[in-house]
Structure formats: C-alpha cells, structure tokens
Amino acid sequence: MAGSGVFAEILDGDVFKYYTDGAWKTSSSGKSVPIINPTTRSTQYKVQACTQEEVNKVMETAKNAQKLWAKTPLWKRAELLHKAAAILKEQKAPIAECLVKEIAKPAKDAVTEVVRSGDLVSYCAEEGVRILGEGKFLVSDSFPGNERSKYCLTSKIPLGVILAIPPFNYPVNLAVSKIGPALIAGNSLVLKPPTQGAVAALHMVHCFHLAGFPKGLINCVTGRGSEIGDFLTMHPGVDCISFTGGDTGIAISKKAGMVPLQMELGGKDACIILEDADLDLAASSIVKGGFSYSGQRCTAIKVVLVMESVADALVEKVNVKLAKLTVGAPEDDCDITPVVTESSANFIEGLITDAKQKEATFCQEYKREGNLIYPLLLDNVRPDMRIAWEEPFGPVLPVIRINSVEEGIHHCNASNFGLQGCIFTRDINKAILIGDAMETGTVQINSAPARGPDHFPFQGFKDSGIGSQGITNSINMMTKTKSMVINLPTPTYSMG
Numbered sequence: 017m018a019g020s021g022v023f024a025e026i027l028d029g030d031v032f033k034y035y036t037d038g039a040w041k042t043s044s045s046g047k048s049v050p051i052i053n054p055t056t057r058s059t060q061y062k063v064q065a066c067t068q069e070e071v072n073k074v075m076e077t078a079k080n081a082q083k084l085w086a087k088t089p090l091w092k093r094a095e096l097l098h099k100a101a102a103i104l105k106e107q108k109a110p111i112a113e114c115l116v117k118e119i120a121k122p123a124k125d126a127v128t129e130v131v132r133s134g135d136l137v138s139y140c141a142e143e144g145v146r147i148l149g150e151g152k153f154l155v156s157d158s159f160p161g162n163e164r165s166k167y168c169l170t171s172k173i174p175l176g177v178i179l180a181i182p183p184f185n186y187p188v189n190l191a192v193s194k195i196g197p198a199l200i201a202g203n204s205l206v207l208k209p210p211t212q213g214a215v216a217a218l219h220m221v222h223c224f225h226l227a228g229f230p231k232g233l234i235n236c237v238t239g240r241g242s243e244i245g246d247f248l249t250m251h252p253g254v255d256c257i258s259f260t261g262g263d264t265g266i267a268i269s270k271k272a273g274m275v276p277l278q279m280e281l282g283g284k285d286a287c288i289i290l291e292d293a294d295l296d297l298a299a300s301s302i303v304k305g306g307f308s309y310s311g312q313r314c315t316a317i318k319v320v321l322v323m324e325s326v327a328d329a330l331v332e333k334v335n336v337k338l339a340k341l342t343v344g345a346p347e348d349d350c351d352i353t354p355v356v357t358e359s360s361a362n363f364i365e366g367l368i369t370d371a372k373q374k375e376a377t378f379c380q381e382y383k384r385e386g387n388l389i390y391p392l393l394l395d396n397v398r399p400d401m402r403i404a405w406e407e408p409f410g411p412v413l414p415v416i417r418i419n420s421v422e423e424g425i426h427h428c429n430a431s432n433f434g435l436q437g438c439i440f441t442r443d444i445n446k447a448i449l450i451g452d453a454m455e456t457g458t459v460q461i462n463s464a465p466a467r468g469p470d471h472f473p474f475q476g477f478k479d480s481g482i483g484s485q486g487i488t489n490s491i492n493m494m495t496k497t498k499s500m501v502i503n504l505p506t507p508t509y510s511m512g
C-alpha cells in the first residue's frame with residue numbers, strides 16, 4: 017500500500033508530505049490537493065499544497081546544497097545514482113501501484129515504467145562519468161593572425177538549480193529523465209511533479225533519499241501547477257527549467273528568465289503508409305503506437321495518412337486488431353483504461369462529436385463510461401475536422417486517405433507540432449527521402465514513434481519543444497562550458 021513499509025515516513029495522516037533539506041515535511045498552508053483516481057473518480061490520495069514561502073526556502077536549500085555537490089567527485093555522484101537506481105527497481109511494486117491508482121496506467125506498464133526509470137538513472141551515471149570526464153584542448157594558431165601562444169582548456173560545469181516539471185503520463189520516468197542528468201552533472205534539483213502522478217513521484221524521490229544523497233540536493237514540492245507553477249518557473253533561484261507537458265510549456269517559455277530551457281511538448285505524430293507497405297506490420301504498429309496507454313503518449317500515432325489504394329485493406333486490419341483490445345480497469349492490466357481526468361474525457365468527446373457532425377466514418381460505435389473511452393478509429397477524416405489537427409491524448413485515431421506522398425508530407429508539415437513521425441514502405445530510398453522532408457524531430461522507418469531507447473536523442477520541432485532530450489543530450493544541456501586559457505609569453509615553438 018502507498019505510504020507504508022519503507023515509505024511510511026512520507027505520509028502524515030492521509031496527506032503525503034513534500035521533501036526538502038533531506039526530510040519529509042508538512043506544509044504550513046494546512047491545505048492539501050486531492051488526487052482523483054481516474055477509474056473510481058473518487059479521491060485516492062492527497063498531497064501538500066506548498067506555499068510560496070516554502071518554495072523560497074526550498075530554492076535556497078537547493079542552491080546551498082548544489083555548491084557542495086559540485087565539489088563531490090564524479091565517481092561518487094555516479095555511485096549514489098547507481099544506488100538510487102537499485103532501490104527504485106527494488107521498490108517497483110509499491111510505486112507501480114501508485115501509477116495504477118493515480119493515472120490508471122495498466123499494471124504491467126506501470127512496473128515497466130519504474131524498471132525503465134532505474135535503468136535510465138544507471139545509464140545517466142555511466143554516461144556522465146564518460147562525457148563529463150573529458151574536456152577539450154585548443155591551441156590558438158589555427159585562427160588567422162595567431163601564434164601558438166594560447167592553450168585553451170574547456171570543461172563542463174553544472175548550471176546550478178534545475179527545476180524539473182514532468183507530465184502526468186510518465187510521472188516517474190519523465191521525472192528521472194531530468195533528475196539523473198541533473199545530478200550526475202553536479203546540479204541540485206527542485207521537482208514539481210504533476211498532480212496526477214505526484215504520489216508515485218514522491219515514492220520515487222524517497223528512493224533517492226534512501227540512497228543517501230546529501231541534504232537539500234533533491235527537493236520535491238507539491239501543489240497545483242496552476243497555483244504554484246508561475247511562482248516556480250519565474251523564481252530567480254532557478255538556473256534551468258526542464259519541462260515536459262502540453263501548451264503550458266509555451267507559456268512558461270515566454271515568462272521564464274534568461275535560463276536554459278528544455279521543453280518537450282505536445283505532438284500530432286503522423287504515420288504515412290505507402291502502397292508497398294507491409295500492411296500487417298503497419299496495422300500492428302498503428303494499434304500499439306496509437307492505443308497503448310489509451311493514446312496518452314506524446315509519441316502516440318495521432319493521425320494515419322494512408323494511400324487510397326491500400327486504405328481499405330489497412331483499415332480492415334487495424335479494426336480486427338482493435339476488436340481484440342481489452343477495455344477496463346488498470347488493475348486488470350487492460351489495454352485500454354480510463355483517461356486521466358473527466359475534463360480530458362470531455363475534450364476527447366468534443367473532438368469525436370465534431371468528427372461525427374462533419375461525417376467521418378466511425379469504424380466502431382462511440383462508447384464512454386465515466387473516464388473510460390472505448391478505442392475508436394475514424395476513417396475518411398478530412399482537414400476541416402478538428403481531429404485532423406488537434407491532439408486527443410486518448411484512444412481515438414483519425415485516418416486520412418491520401419492520393420500522393422506529397423499530400424501526406426504536406427499534412428504532416430502543416431501541423432503546428434513536429435515531434436515524431438513514421439513511414440511504412442519497403443522502399444528504403446523513398447523512406448529516407450520522405451523522412452528528410454518531414455519537419456519532425458525524429459522520423460521512424462517501419463515502426464511507430466517512440467522516445468526510447470532512452471539514450472537516443474529526443475526532440476520536438478515547432479510547438480513540440482525546445483532543445484533535445486535523451487540521456488547524453490540532457491547531461492550536456494544541464495552543464496555550461498568553462499574555459500581556462502593559458503597565455504604563454506612566447507609561442508610554444510620558440511625554444512629548441
């Protein structure tokens with residue numbers, strides 16, 4: 017049960033505490049934020065509603081702790097991260113249980129998220145030791161007009177305090193994808209977990225606490241993003257913001273100060289199917305890519321653009337597979353589970369109603385029970401329908417029939433998003449040419465979009481983000497370059 021066993025100290029009555037200065041604390045606000053279970057639609061957990069004064073204190077604590085941490089040898093930082101990763105994996109069951117209750121993640125996927133997170137933290141430790149242990153050495157005489165009289169030594173140093181804000185759909189994994197790189201690079205961390213998923217995140221933070229990180233290095237404040245979000249992101253104590261979520265990220269980037277930003281935002285990942293595609297492979301990738309975790313992945317396939325000549329065959333294959341998906345409770349490990357909130361379900365329903373009014377073909381009957389929306393494929397979607405452009409973040413997928421590859425590329429590039437895209441064809445030359453034309457951060461050939469493996473670069477173009485994630489890129493992003501120039505009195509070759 018959440019908040020029991022080794023996690024007992026993170027709970028105060030029925031409210032989970034926040035974490036700072038190496039200890040679990042109750043907010044002086046006396047207020048809590050309820051977390052609604054998407055399946056039962058009743059309050060499952062409560063977390064502290066932290067105050068602005070508490071945020072100020074946390075920032076100061078993080079700043080002080082970072083100064084000492086930056087002086088901690090790299091191998092020691094790595095050792096602690098490996099320890100935290102091991103504890104995280106050991107504690108996968110209670111953390112996964114929180115994910116099931118808070119965000120209705122299917123039971124097996126919830127365990128996978130925690131194990132993947134442990135692996136990610138370990139990889140950060142190893143990669144950090146490799147890339148931060150090396151710097152650059154430059155000599156001056158390669159630039160016109162210079163003799164060889166200056167030696168420049170560059171190394172990577174930490175930024176300071178990293179503010180990490182992950183979204184609800186991977187509250188553990190997308191938190192550690194920021195925490196691991198931040199810590200190995202010598203930064204301290206303030207985590208603001210999503211409200212749905214906060215309790216899983218607090219359990220994860222406790223694993224870092226148990227690993228024995230120095231006091232104040234990792235901090236976790238809770239509260240609604242709409243209430244403490246602006247105060248956090250505009251706080252002068254923040255040296256970098258790493259955010260994953262929706263349009264909120266665009267607003268943050270306009271308000272934040274002159275600090276590095278890492279933004280991973282929404283997507284409308286297109287799947288282009290050519291006439292020569294392996295349709296069985298395409299259909300299973302569409303079902304997995306479009307419907308796993310009920311479509312609540314930024315990398316989910318969110319629009320299928322299929323050549324008219326193979327559209328009927330593809331739609332039929334997808335429908336056969338959709339009929340086999342199980343629909344129900346996350347505890348039963350169903351494929352399709354309730355979406356995260358009632359307002360998300362209402363938003364998805366709005367897109368479906370619009371498509372109905374504009375006469376899309378419904379391949380299944382639209383069915384909703386509370387937050388549970390049954391999987392739905394909409395065929396013959398046209399560009400005047402909202403679902404052609406907007407991100408449902410739910411188990412509904414539009415199919416647009418195209419008559420040329422150019423039409424598919426045009427639709428993909430007309431989107432304000434540019435996260436990932438995929439192409440199904442047996443012609444690798446065509447795949448590469450189309451992939452080059454798609455304005456997305458990543459193009460997958462003959463597979464659905466995906467962020468992992470977690471060391472691959474992961475980035476969105478346009479409204480899908482700023483910067484690039486993936487373990488190596490995040491470590492680099494959370495550092496700055498420092499140079500030391502040794503100025504010699506004469507060129508180095510002047511003797512002998």
Ligand SMILES: NC(=O)C1=CN([C@@H]2O[C@H](COP(=O)(O)OP(=O)(O)OC[C@H]3O[C@@H](n4cnc5c(N)ncnc54)[C@H](OP(=O)(O)O)[C@@H]3O)[C@@H](O)[C@H]2O)C=CC1
Pocket residue numbers: 181182183184185208209210211212239240241242244245246249260261262263264265268280281282283313314407409435476480481
């Ligand atoms: N590109 C990517 O890697 C990913 C993108 N996404 C995108 O995220 C969206 C869904 O996730 P969701 O969690 O609903 O996204 P949101 O943008 O609503 O929330 C993301 C995080 O921001 C916090 N937040 C809310 N308001 C503010 C604010 N004013 N200042 C600072 N933080 C704030 C939220 O806290 P709280 O929960 O308390 O409101 C949450 O922790 C989708 O659009 C999806 O595509 C999701 C995953 C990955």
Ligand SMILES: O=C(O)[C@H](O)COP(=O)(O)O
Pocket residue numbers: 185186190312313314315316465466467468
């Ligand atoms: O949050 C998301 O949706 C992810 O970053 C996608 O991750 P995945 O491709 O590994 O599911």
